[in-house]
Every structure is written in C-alpha cells, then in structure tokens.
Amino acid sequence: MKQKSGVTMNEIDLKGTKRVVIDGMTTPKQCKSLMEIAKYYAVIGDGYDGKSPHTILEKFEGITFNRALFLSYYKMLNLKHLHTFFEVTEKAKELIKVHFKLKGELYFSYTQLVCRSARPDSPTNRTDFSHKIHADNCIIMENMTCFRTYPAFTWRDYSAILYLNDEFKGGEFVFSADAVGNKIQSKIRPKCGRLVAFSSGPENLHGVKAVKRGTRCAIGMWFTLNPDYVEKHRDLAKNVVDNNSQFEMDLLVNLDYPKPYVPNT
Numbered sequence: 001m002k003q004k005s006g007v008t009m010n011e012i013d014l015k016g017t018k019r020v021v022i023d024g025m026t027t028p029k030q031c032k033s034l035m036e037i038a039k040y041y042a043v044i045g046d047g048y049d050g051k052s053p054h055t056i057l058e059k060f061e062g063i064t065f066n067r068a069l070f071l072s073y074y075k076m077l078n079l080k081h082l083h084t085f086f087e088v089t090e091k092a093k094e095l096i097k098v099h100f101k102l103k104g105e106l107y108f109s110y111t112q113l114v115c116r117s118a119r120p121d122s123p124t125n126r127t128d129f130s131h132k133i134h135a136d137n138c139i140i141m142e143n144m145t146c147f148r149t150y151p152a153f154t155w156r157d158y159s160a161i162l163y164l165n166d167e168f169k170g171g172e173f174v175f176s177a178d179a180v181g182n183k184i185q186s187k188i189r190p191k192c193g194r195l196v197a198f199s200s201g202p203e204n205l206h207g208v209k210a211v212k213r214g215t216r217c218a219i220g221m222w223f224t225l226n227p228d229y230v231e232k233h234r235d236l237a238k239n240v241v242d243n244n245s246q247f248e249m250d251l252l253v254n255l256d257y258p259k260p261y262v263p264n265t
C-alpha cells in the first residue's frame with residue numbers, strides 16, 4: 001500500500017526558516033518492520049567518541065545502513081526489512097528535494113535508525129534534554145556564534161528525522177531560538193510516519209526533550225550537496241535490494257572487513 005504524505009507544519013507553524021513537518025511518510029506496517037530491526041539488531045552506543053550530546057539517563061542503540069547490510073549478508077536480517085529501510089529513506093530524500101526546491105543532487109551522508117530508552121530507574125520529573133540543543137553542521141556557542149569546523153559534521157546541508165513510534169513519555173523534538181533551550185519556538189510530538197526536515201545550519205537549532213518512560217525510535221538522515229561525503233554502501237545496498245545480488249554482498253563484505261594478510265610461502 002502506498003502512503004499519501006503531506007505537509008502538516010510549515011515554516012510559519014514551526015516559527016523559523018527552511019523547516020517542515022510532513023506526515024504519512026510510512027505505513028504502520030513499515031514502522032513495525034523498522035522497529036523490529038531496531039529491537040533485534042541495534043547495538044548500544046550513539047556513534048559519538050567521548051563527547052556525547054546525549055543524556056546518561058537514557059540508553060542509546062542504533063543501526064546504520066552498513067550494519068543492516070551485513071546482517072542481511074549473514075541472513076540474519078530479512079531482505080524485506082532492508083528493503084523497507086531503503087525505501088522509506090529514499091522517499092524522504094525525494095520529498096525533501098521537492099519541498100526545499102533543490103536544483104542539484106542531494107546525497108545521503110549518514111543514515112541511522114536510533115532508539116533512545118529511559119533507564120528504568122531514571123526520575124520522571126526530568127527537565128533535561130535527551131539530546132541538547134545543537135545545530136547539525138556547526139558548533140554552537142552560548143553567544144550564538146556557530147563554528148563550521150571540526151568536530152562538527154560540516155558537510156551536512158539538510159537533516160531529517162523520520163519517527164517510528166509514539167509509545168513513550170516525553171521525547172518531543174524542539175526548535176529553539178537560543179543555544180540552551182530557553183526560547184523554544186515549536187515542538188513536534190513524534191509518531192509513526194512523521195518526518196521533520198530542515199537545513200542543518202544555525203538557523204535550525206534543535207534538540208530532543210527527555211524521554212521519561214519507554215523507547216523512542218526514529219531514523220536520522222543527514223544529507224549533503226557535496227558528493228565527496230556520500231554515504232558509502234548506499235549504492236551497494238540499492239543493488240542488493242534490487243537484485244538480491246550475492247556479488248554486491250561479497251563486495252561489501254570485502255570493503256569493510258579486509259581479509260587478514262597471509263604471506264605467500
């Protein structure tokens with residue numbers, strides 16, 4: 001079944017520029033399928049070395065495209081699930097291109113299905129953030145200067161989050177006019193099939209309120225206009241999904257896990 005999607009919140013509703021909320025991106029069945037991938041195969045960790053922007057009161061588990069492909073290779077993940085992961089993220093990209101009237105090509109630079117769960121012993125009266133206020137491509141200072149430099153992901157041009165569920169307390173996405181979250185401009189309550197998309201710079205400071213109970217799952221997608229930063233494996237993934245190609249799978253495995261060097265004797 002094809003799902004019809006449409007804009008539910010525009011720049012006026014969201015009180016800022018280059019931001020949008022689109023509902024109906026996925027069917028409930030697709031959310032269920034993606035939640036299953038997360039449940040069985042996500043690995044603990046948030047991908048940040050050391051300086052994590054995430055709270056310690058929640059557990060973070062994620063799965064990248066790369067990992068999903070490996071799981072398929074080892075027949076642990078059904079290709080149907082991989083196909084869904086691919087399909088919903090491609091649909092998001094196409095809608096973003098159309099909505100923001102992008103002329104050139106938009107490339108995926110990173111995709112991650114990520115779940116954040118309140119630790120069972122965490123207080124329910126938390127007022128902190130699950131993910132503190134930030135911009136996706138620069139480092140924001142309290143005086144609102146944003147440095148587009150390492151360790152920021154400076155190549156990111158557009159960001160999008162596709163939500164998969166709503167069975168949790170808290171966890172609202174917020175846009176903020178300041179760097180600490182005192183000037184919230186708009187709030188988005190996640191639910192299956194809801195997409196928030198925005199340009200990745202300081203014009204779109206955002207964060208995630210504390211997840212107080214339960215597990216919140218979403219697919220984070222970051223796009224670039226620069227082909228040098230294209231997400232590896234995505235093309236391979238497409239061929240795998242389209243053709244169920246063992247050749248592509250072998251290529252993929254060889255790319256990531258080089259065989260140990262065995263000297264000729």
Ligand SMILES: O=C(O)CCC(=O)C(=O)O
Pocket residue numbers: 131136161173206207208218220
């Ligand atoms: O999960 C969300 O709603 C937003 C996450 C986010 O902003 C990020 O990972 O950069």
Ligand SMILES: [Fe+2]
Pocket residue numbers: 134135136159206
């Ligand atoms: Fe972000």
